[in-house]
Amino acid sequence: MKNFISVHDAHDINALVHKALAYKADPLRDKALGANKRIGLIFLNPSMRTRLSTQIAAANLGMEAIVFNVGQEGWTFEFEDEAIMSGNTVEHVKDAAPILGRYFDVLGIRTFPSLQNKADDYSELYIKQFIKYAGVPVVSLESATLHPLQSLTDIITITETFKEHRRPKIVLTWAPHVKALPQCVANSFAQWINAWGHADFVITHPEDYELDPAFTKGAAITHDQDYALRDADFVYVKNWSTYADYGRIYCNDPEWMLTTEKLLNTNHAKVMHCLPVRRNVELSDEVLDSFNSIVTQQASNRTWAAQAVLSELLANVKK
Amino acid sequence: MKNFISVHDAHDINALVHKALAYKADPLRDKALGANKRIGLIFLNPSMRTRLSTQIAAANLGMEAIVFNVGQEGWTFEFEDEAIMSGNTVEHVKDAAPILGRYFDVLGIRTFPSLQNKADDYSELYIKQFIKYAGVPVVSLESATLHPLQSLTDIITITETFKEHRRPKIVLTWAPHVKALPQCVANSFAQWINAWGHADFVITHPEDYELDPAFTKGAAITHDQDYALRDADFVYVKNWSTYADYGRIYCNDPEWMLTTEKLLNTNHAKVMHCLPVRRNVELSDEVLDSFNSIVTQQASNRTWAAQAVLSELLANVKK
Amino acid sequence: MKNFISVHDAHDINALVHKALAYKADPLRDKALGANKRIGLIFLNPSMRTRLSTQIAAANLGMEAIVFNVGQEGWTFEFEDEAIMSGNTVEHVKDAAPILGRYFDVLGIRTFPSLQNKADDYSELYIKQFIKYAGVPVVSLESATLHPLQSLTDIITITETFKEHRRPKIVLTWAPHVKALPQCVANSFAQWINAWGHADFVITHPEDYELDPAFTKGAAITHDQDYALRDADFVYVKNWSTYADYGRIYCNDPEWMLTTEKLLNTNHAKVMHCLPVRRNVELSDEVLDSFNSIVTQQASNRTWAAQAVLSELLANVKK
Structure with a gap:
C-alpha cells in the first residue's frame, strides 16, 4: 500500500479487515514493526477519534507519532500552484510537504472541504498536493470528500x-x-x-x-x-x-x-x-x-483500522 | 483506588504522602508498573503544572500519556442528559466518554466551574458524567469544586x-x-x-x-x-x-x-x-x-503526587 | 555548552557542524545519551520546523520531549520585574521558569519580538529571564533578535x-x-x-x-x-x-x-x-x-543542528 486515501488503495478489503481484527485480539503483536519510524499527524481541522486512535495505533506498532495542529500551532498553508502569496497564506504546500516528508516516514493529513466550491473540494487538491510533494506514504485522516x-x-x-x-x-x-x-x-x-x-x-x-x-x-x-x-x-x-x-x-x-x-x-x-x-x-x-x-x-475499532493501514504503509517506507 | 476526585478516594493520606516521597527519592522505582498502559489527559480548560507534572508522572511509571485539549483540538461537549443538541455543543459525554474509556486505561479530566450556577457547579456534573460513562479510572486534574x-x-x-x-x-x-x-x-x-x-x-x-x-x-x-x-x-x-x-x-x-x-x-x-x-x-x-x-x-511536588495517585489507579486497571 | 542562545555559545562552530553531519549519517548513534532526560519545548509563538525538528532530535538522543504552547494551552506570562500583576498577565516568569526547570532537564524557548519597542526586544528580556530563573540549560528556538x-x-x-x-x-x-x-x-x-x-x-x-x-x-x-x-x-x-x-x-x-x-x-x-x-x-x-x-x-538539516546542540547541552545536565 503506497498511500491510503480511498478504497482504491485497499487491494483486498477482507484481508485488511482480518488484519485489523487480529490487532484487536492482540494489539502488540507487531510491536517491533515500526521501530525507529515516525508518523506526523497533520491536522488542518479538528479531530478526536481519528487523532487518538491513530496515535494509539502507531504506538502499538512501536512507531512514534507526533501531532501537529496546523491552525493552532502553525500557520495557514497555500495549495494553489503559482499563487502570489501576498494574502493570508504563509507557507505553500510545495515547501512544507517535502520537509514534512524528510522529518517523517509516514504522514497523516486531515483536511476538510470548504463546502463553497464543489470542483475544488472534489478535486481533493489539498491531500493530493501533500502526496505529490511529500515523497512518503500519506494516510488520509479524512479529506475533502472521503474518510477511508x-x-x-x-x-x-x-x-x-x-x-x-x-x-x-x-x-x-x-x-x-x-x-x-x-x-x-x-x-x-x-x-x-x-x-x-x-x-x-x-x-x-x-x-x-x-x-x-x-x-x-x-x-x-x-x-x-x-x-x-x-x-x-x-x-x-x-x-x-x-x-x-x-x-x-x-x-x-x-x-x-x-x-x-x-x-x-x-x-x-x-x-x-x-x-x-x-x-x-x-x-x-x-x-x-x-x-x-x-x-x-x-x-473503538478505529484503532484497529488505523493499525492495519499503518502496518501496510510501513512495508513501503524506505529504510 | 477506583477514581481520584476528592479526599474520599484516599483511604490513607499518610501512606499516599509517603509513596509520593519515595517516588521523589527515586522517580523510576516503578518504571515497569505502567508498561503498555495509556492515560488520556483531557483538558476542557487550560493547565500548565497539572498537565506537565501528570505527563511526567505517567512517563516515570512507564505509561504513555496523550494530551487532548478539547477546546482547541476538538469541539464542545454536552453534559446535560436528554439535551436536544441543536445548539453549540457537538458531542455528548455519553458518547465521548465510553470511547475515551476504550482508547485509554486511565482518564484525567480537567474541567472548571462556570461560576454562573452554584447548583450545577457543585453537583460536579461534568467529571461525574465522565466517571459514569468512561468505565475506566478517572483522575481529577481539577474539577468544578475540588483540586485533589x-x-x-x-x-x-x-x-x-x-x-x-x-x-x-x-x-x-x-x-x-x-x-x-x-x-x-x-x-x-x-x-x-x-x-x-x-x-x-x-x-x-x-x-x-x-x-x-x-x-x-x-x-x-x-x-x-x-x-x-x-x-x-x-x-x-x-x-x-x-x-x-x-x-x-x-x-x-x-x-x-x-x-x-x-x-x-x-x-x-x-x-x-x-x-x-x-x-x-x-x-x-x-x-x-x-x-x-x-x-x-x-x-515541583506535583509530579510525585500525580505519580503516587497513578500508581494506585493502575492497580485497578483491567488487563 | 551551558545554554544556546547565540553564536557565543558555540565554542567551535566547525566542530558543531561536523557533529551534526555525523548525526545526519547515523541519527541513532547517541540513542542512549538522553535516556531518562526530558526537554520542555515552550512556545510563546507558533513554529513548525523548529518544533518538529527539535522533537525529533530529542527522540534520536533518547530524550523525551514535551511540547507546551503557552498561548493556546496555558496563559500569558509576565516578564517585567516588580510588575503589579493586575492586568492580563497571569503568571510571572520568576514563578514559572523555576518550576519548568524542576520538571525538565533542558528547556527550549521560542519567543518573538513585539517589534514595538527596540530596546525591549534587543534586551532579549524574555529568554534571559528564563535563563536566569530556570536553573537548567536553555536552548533558543528563536528569540526576539536571533535564531541560532x-x-x-x-x-x-x-x-x-x-x-x-x-x-x-x-x-x-x-x-x-x-x-x-x-x-x-x-x-x-x-x-x-x-x-x-x-x-x-x-x-x-x-x-x-x-x-x-x-x-x-x-x-x-x-x-x-x-x-x-x-x-x-x-x-x-x-x-x-x-x-x-x-x-x-x-x-x-x-x-x-x-x-x-x-x-x-x-x-x-x-x-x-x-x-x-x-x-x-x-x-x-x-x-x-x-x-x-x-x-x-x-x-531538513534543522534536525541535525538541534541534535548536535542538544547533545552538547546534555553534557551540562545534572544527574
Missing part, C-alpha cells in the same frame, strides 16, 4: 457483528443536522460498501440530497426511508449537505431522525454512526442508549 | 518541610485578585487538611467569603487575618470568589495581600500557593522572593 | 554543499514581504557567518534597512543587489523590517524579489531561505522550483 479509515472501521464492525451465512442488508440513511456538513463519511461508506460487495446496500435521503454517483453507483437509492429500513440488518445514520447545488441545507426535517419506532420495521438492526452525533437531532437518545446501538464498538 | 492532586501535593510539601514533634499551625488566607476565581483549591485544601487531622487549621477571609461548610467543617474560621496568622507554621495564600452569593468579587481589598510585615507575626511561617500567582496583588514580591516561600518546592 | 539553531543549520548546509578549496561568496539579500517581520534570522545569519570566518560575506538591502552593526560587523554591505550577487556561491534570501526606525516597512519594492534572471549573474548560486517563504513575493516559483534552491535540504 472510518469506512474500513465500519466494515470491520459489520464483519465482527454479523455472523449469519447470508448477505446483510445495510442502509445508509440521511439524518437532520443544524449545520452544513461534508459528504465525506457518506461518500466513503458508499464507496467501500459497494467495493466490498458483500451486502445488499440501500441509501435513503430526502430529495435533493443525492450524493456523487461516482461513490454511490451500485447501491439502491430511495427517498422513502420507511421502505429502505425494512428488514435492514445495519442502519448507518449520517447527515450530509447537498451535493448537486453544493453545500446547502434544504431539508432539515426532524421526521428523518432515526427513532426506536422506525427500527421496529428492521431486522433488529444494529445502528451505526461515525460520531460525533447530535443527540435528539440526528438520532434519539432512545436509539443511542439501546442495545441496537453499536457506535461505541464502532469508534 | 494539588491538595495531596500540599500535604506532601508540609510533611517534608515540618520536622517538629508537634502539630503545625496551618492558615489558609484569602488574598485579593482581579478576577472571579473558583473555590476549588481552597475547598480542596480545607477538605484534605481536615481529613488529614495532623494540624491546627485556621481559615481567614473577609466577610461574605465563607466557603461551603461541607469542606471547611473542622477548621477555625475568622475574619481577622492578623489574629489568624499568629504563630502560624504554614500560610497558604489563595483567592476565591464568593460561595453564598455565588461567583462574585465583593472585596478586593489590597489590605488582604500577604506581606513580609504580616509574616513577622507568624512562627517563621512557610508560605504556600498553588500558582499561578498574581505578584503584588495576591502576594508581594518580597514574600515570594524570600526564604519563607516554598512555592517552587510545592509545585 | 537556524544559523547553525545554514552553515551545516553550506558546508555539505560547497566542496571547492576556496572561500565561498555568500550573499544575504533582503526580499519583499507583506508583513513587518523580525530581524532575527538575518541578524543571526550575519552573526554566525562573521564568526565562522570561512566566507566572503556580503549583505544587500534597500536603504533604511540597515541591521544592527553588532551582528553585521565584518560583512560588506551594499544597497546594490546586482553588484552584491555577482559571482555569489550562496544567496540567502530573507525579509526583515527596519531596525533603526524600528519595526517598519518602508520599501516593499517587488524589484528586490530574487528571480532566475538575477541568478544568471551569480556563480550558479545555491539559494537558501529559512522558510516559511511567501512564493512570488520573496522568491519566484521559478527559483524555488529550480535546482538552485536548496531550501528543503536546509530545512
